[in-house]
Amino acid sequence: MNKRVILALATAGLLSAPAFASGDKTAALAATCNNCHGTNGVSVGPSMPSIGGLPEAYLRTVMMQWKSGERYSATMSRLIKGYSDQQIADLAKYFAAKPWVPQPQPVDAKILAQGKAASERCTTCHGDTGSQPDDPAETPQIHGQWAKYMELEMMKYRDNAVAMPHRRMRGNTQRLKEEDVAAVAQYYAAQQK
Amino acid sequence: MNRFNRRDFLKVSAGASLLVPMAACAQTAPRAGGKKRVVVVGGGFGGATAAKYLKIGAPDYDVTLVERDKVFTSCPLSNEVISGEYPLSKLQVGYDGLIKRGINVVFDDATAVDPAKKTVRLKSGTTLNYDALVLSPGIDFNFAGIEGHSEAAANNELPHAYKAGPQTLLLHKQLAAMKDGGTFIITVPPGPFRCPPGPYERASQVAYYFKHKGMNKSKVLILDSNDSFSKIGLFQQAWKLQYPGMIEWVPGASGGKVVKVDAKTRTAYTDFDKFQGDVVNVIPPHHAGHIAKNTGLTNERGWCTVNMLTMESTVHPDIWVVGDSCVHGDLPVYGAPKSAHMANTQAKVAVGAIIAKLSGLPAPEPYFVNTCYSVTQPGYGFSVVHIYRVVDGKLVYATDAGGVSPVEAPAITRKLEAEYQVGWFKNIMADAFS
Structure with a gap:
């Protein structure tokens, strides 16, 4: 598709309609x-x-x-x-290609400190605030991701009854103390950048 | 702009492989200076999603949503209101999100459609013109289908609570007034009905209420017109585990079909027997909302037939029907269930088809997905997934994907799916109404 044509269509406000209808199946x-x-x-x-x-x-x-x-x-x-x-x-x-929108999830200072302390083993791959993943094929950014979701994901990694692929995630989540799992999730959830 | 012309536009739009005859465009071109007008009737999951995605897909369209109530109340999760686990207010949302998107939301009652003139008449006297009409009127009940039943009885002694709202609260109140040792009867109409797992989820939630209130001598009796139900293996497994002996299911073949009720004595009659309950939750047979019926869009069973790939009515062109009121996917296996998730994806398909038709283009390939979670007690849930695809121009249920949660599964699976139910709910509400 000719770039100028796209630009012209976008300017004319005409691209979006057929894009949803026909041009962009995805x-x-x-x-x-x-x-x-x-x-x-x-x-x-x-x-x-x-x-x-x-x-x-x-x-x-x-x-x-x-x-x-x-x-x-x-x-x-x-x-x-x-x-x-x-x-x-x-x-x-x-x-x-969509923007990453961290979800504001304030957390009290005590849990934040507990989460930060316990998240030391996570930082190698995810970065200090979860926004610097080391390997885009394996590691997502997790700052501002939902705490509940991350807690449930860690629960999966900690449960050997189910197949999970990442040995390091398995090891590191299983070495977390039970009472730190939610705190780590909430620490990363609270990070906005 | 000088390099842009109509021919380029069509080439680009149609993926360069297809040149659309000009006549097709001329037919559907807007009136001079006018915008294309789409009217959506019904602001539930189907209608709200259609209005929102029309505005996203075609911001220059004039989109009007006609809805009776200022506040929408979700049926999904309303069984948790009956058991007292959820307040009704958590299931409610207004239409401000859609108004902010530039959709004209009209709180009125659509009383008649004229498919020839392409108009919708409203109770207030207004007439709306449309280029495309989306009908998402949901269901209406056939009280006459059960002898002795009436709308008045449903509003008082025998609530259906199958449109979430006042009757949901009434049923909760009736449950809360029960004494231990009582019977809560649920009667299930012949399929297809709204929310296939709904009655069985409800039975589970009521049993959960009994259990955590220590009312262990109380019973749930399901009098069913049908011989099987959605996620049957998973429900029966959960009942055995969580509520042994508490829930009894009488299938149609064993005389479960209720044909008559007596509101005064709270009695349900089958052909062979009668059952007296402390609470009798009669879910009457239902069909497409009356506006669809009055427009002549329904078949002999009371549901709207649609082109399975576009959701356009097979009776009148330029009317698209989505949600519980349509029969979609009348397939040998797994026709599309009447669920919020299905209504949402049907609405998105209809939007694609409408924009294509009003642009003089062929309808895009449709994608239909359904996901439906059921929770039998806090922390214990399971789901069914339906995926449909187009093969040789026909819609088929994908037998190599989807299906129900495995019956034999690690404990974590049920816990996760209970959590996912709430996440799903919040997102689908936002995807439709925000």
Whole structure:
């Protein structure tokens, strides 16, 4: 597609309508994700992760791992089987291009300090505030992600009854003290950048 | 702008492979200087989603949403209001989010549609013109389908609580007034009905109420017109585990179909027997909302038939029907269930089809997904997922994906899905109304 044509269409305010209707299939496909993950992948439901603005490679890795069974999910593993590898790649690209919107989640100072102290082992990969992931294929940013969701994810990593792919995440989450899990989640959730 | 012309626009829009005849555009072109007008009737999950996504997809359209009530009350999670786990207010949302998006929200009652003139008449006397109409009227009850039943009885002695609101609170009140040793009867109409797992979730929530109030001699009796139900294996597993002996299900084949009720004595009659309850929750048979019926869009069973790939009515063109009122996916296996999630995805498909048609383009490929969580006690949930795809121009249920949560699953699965229910709920409310 000619860039000037796109620009002209956008200026004329005409691009958006046919984009949803015909030009961009991925937008229509992605709209089915919004039901649970929020419009544009910005979740407002604490047990559901925001996915808009996560690294493309990470999104693709996770979806492909659900599809192959390498990564456990209570719901997504059934859903993702309905999508082709190409659709998964398209969705990863689509949501990665959306802005990351940290959700404001204030937390009291005591829990914040407890979470920060316990999160030492997390910083190598996720960074001090969770916004500096080391490897985009493996590691998401987690600052401002929902605390409840992160707590539930850690619960999965800590439970050997389910298959989770990342040995370091397994080890590090299992070495966390039970009472620190929620605090670590809340510490990263409270970080806005 | 000088390099942009109509031909480029069409080429780009149609993905360069398709040249749309000019005539197709001329037919649907707006009146001189006028915007394209879409009217949406019904501000539930289907209608609200349609209005919002129309405004996102085509900001220059004139979108009007007609809705009777100023506050929407969600049916999903309303069984938790009956058991006292959730306040009703948490299930309510207004229309400010849609108004802020530039949608004209009109609080009125749509009384008639003229498909030939393409107008919608409102109770207040206003007539709205449309280029495309979305009908999402939900359901209306057929009280006459059960002898002795009436709307008045439903508002007092025998609430259905199958449209969330005052009757939900009434049913909670009736439950709260029960003494231990009593019976809570739920009667289930013949399918298809709104929210396929709804009655069984409700039975679970009522049993949970009994259990945590120490009312261990109390019973839930489900008198069912049908011989099976949604997520049956998972519900029965949960009942055995959590409420042994407390919930009894009588399928249609064993005489479970209720044909008559007596509001005064709170008695439900089947062809063979009668059952007296302390609370009798009669879910009457239902069909598409009356405006769809009056517009002639319904089939002999009372549901609207639609083009499965676009949601456009098979009776009248330029009317799209979404949500519980339509029969969508009348397939050999798993027709689309009447759920909030399905209504939301149907609305998005309809929006794509409407914008395409009003732009003179072929309808885009539709994507339909359903996800539905049920919670039988706090911290214990499960789900069903439906995925549909287009194969050789026809909509089919994807048998290689989706399905229900495994019956044999690690404990964490039930805990997670109970949490996901609430996350799902908050997001779908926002996706439709914010």
